[in-house]
Amino acid sequence: MATRASNRPYQIVIFGATGFTGQYVVEELARVADGEDYRGQPLRWAIAGRSQKKLEQVLSSAAEKLGKPHLKSIDIVICDINDDDSLADMCKKASVVLDCVGPYRFYGEAVVRACVENKTHFVDISGEAQYLESMHLKYNDQAADNGVYIVGSCGFDSIPADLGILFTRNSMQGTMTAVESYLSLKSGPEGFGLHEGTWQSAIQVFGDHGNLKNLRKKMALKPLPVVGKKLNRRNTVFYSDKVQKYAFPFGSDAAVVKRTQRYLYEDLQETPVQYAAYGIVGGIKTIFKFMIAGLFFLLLTKCRWGRKLLIKHPKFFSFGFFSKEGPTQRQMAETSFSMTFFGEGYSQGLDTQQGKPNVKICTQVSGPEPGYNATSILMVQAGITILKEPESLPKNGGVYTPGAAFSKTKLIDRLNKSGVRFTVLSKTDA
Structure with missing residues (x-):
């Protein structure tokens, strides 16, 4: 892998740099690249997309915003998602896409396929379970044969959840068997906002739920063993004594975490951890909005015309959380997140199949605006970790979750230095 990286024109290429999220990833990599090197040489990177003019505008905007005029000279690779030859050409030039x-x-699949065939590592920020799991089914063996790491879900909220659990487990004295997470968002007077691209992805996830069920039947995976006391997972809005606020089931990250726990159990013989993910809501008014929006969302995603309606009017159906314009700069500056983990387990030597858990721990992952600022940090650091820590990745290439790919790396340390912080809040040891 080191030889491949040094022989190619670029260590990292950002594909889709002109998109709403892509522009923030460009800015983040520009910040990081000045302080990074590869094998004693400056980090070589480029941006890719369909339009030369738009890509030049992205570089010009980043140069002005960051006060880095040299960004205007960053290389551009012209590549079209509908042109397999251009995808292959891009992948041949990069170590990590x-x-x-x-x-x-x-x-997504066209890029994954091009990366696997051309022995290029791949990172995305998808939260779409059907896509992620189908990529594993289709390309895991070929990626392993080619020594390629395909790592999906490297954004918010999957990395905070997946690595947050590993951080919590590794910080506990004993065997952690279950954990709950509670996501909280803080914002200013204008609230927080998200771009319609994120909204569209969520619509497709729910609209494709039937195909996801069929895919999982085809994979025929055995259930993971339940170690210790069985976790009580909530399916509706409830009042949590742990955070003393109302909460509701939240996030696609539970599916990502489950895949990680399967890898850790089956490949590394580590104790699987039960997991439940929740989001914190405010008062009764906010709960009412969530319930109404959620009801419309679930009903309309079941049919094609309903999905078209949701896509056409994101602001209306999401009560302003999503829009075609995306969040304002002020909204992003005033928004932050925290994900608090409550883990429980058993002290060393105690039988995990008898008695109640006697060890508890509380940790937190926190950072800036999650949808784009934190996601850019997470994605860039994931790519750099693949590039710089090949010896700490799983022994064989393949299609991995973040937790599976990075469990033995220093990614958490990198994130702590980049503004996404992992901290222990409290411990109760036996």
């Missing part, structure tokens, strides 16, 4: 072109259900 950061793919920002979504929804991945429609546009």
Whole structure:
């Protein structure tokens, strides 16, 4: 892998750099690249997309915003998602491709295939379970044969959840068997906002639920063993004594975490951890909005015309959380997230199949605006970790979750230095 990286023109290429998220990834990599090197040489990177003019505008904007005039001279690779030859050409020039072109259900596989065939590592920020799991089914063996790491879900909220659990487990004295996470968002007077691209991905996830069920039947995976006390997972809005606020089931990250735990159990013989993910809501008014929006969302995603309606009017059906314009700079500056983990387990030597858990721990992952600022940090650091820590990745290439790919790396340390912080809040040892 080191030889491949040194022989190619670029260590990292950002594909889809002109998209809403892609522009933030460009800015983040520009910040990081000045302080990084590869084998004693400056990090070589480029951006890719269909339009030379738009890509030049992205570089010009980043140069002005960051006060780095040299960014205007960063190389550009012209590449079209509908042109397999251009995808192959891009992959041959890169060691790692950061793919920002979504929804991945429609546009992800072509890039994955090109990366696998041309022995190029791949990172995306998808939260689309059907796409992620189908990529594993289709390309895991070929990626392993070619020594390629295909790592999906390297954005928010999958990395905070997946690596947050590993951080919590590794910080506990004993065997952790279950954990709950609670996501909280803080914002200013204007609230927080998200771009319609994220909204469209969520619509496709729910609209494709039937195909996901069929895919999982085809994979025929055995259930993971339940170690220790069985976790009580909530399916509706409830009041949590742990955070003393109302909460609701939240996030696609639970599916990602489950895949990680399967890898850790089956490949590394580590104790699987049960997991439940929740989001914190405010008062009764906010709960009412979530319930109404959720009801419309679930009903309309079941049919084609309903999905078209949701896509056409994101702001209306999401009560302003999603829009075609995306969040304002002020909204992004005033927004932050925290994900708090409550883990429980058993002290060393105690039988995990008898008695109650006697060890508890509380940790937190926190950072800036999650949808684009934190996601850019997470994606860029994931790509750099693949590039710089090949010896700490799984022994064989393949299609991995973040937790599976990075469990033995220093990615958490890198994130702590980049503004996404992992901290222990409290411990109760036996």
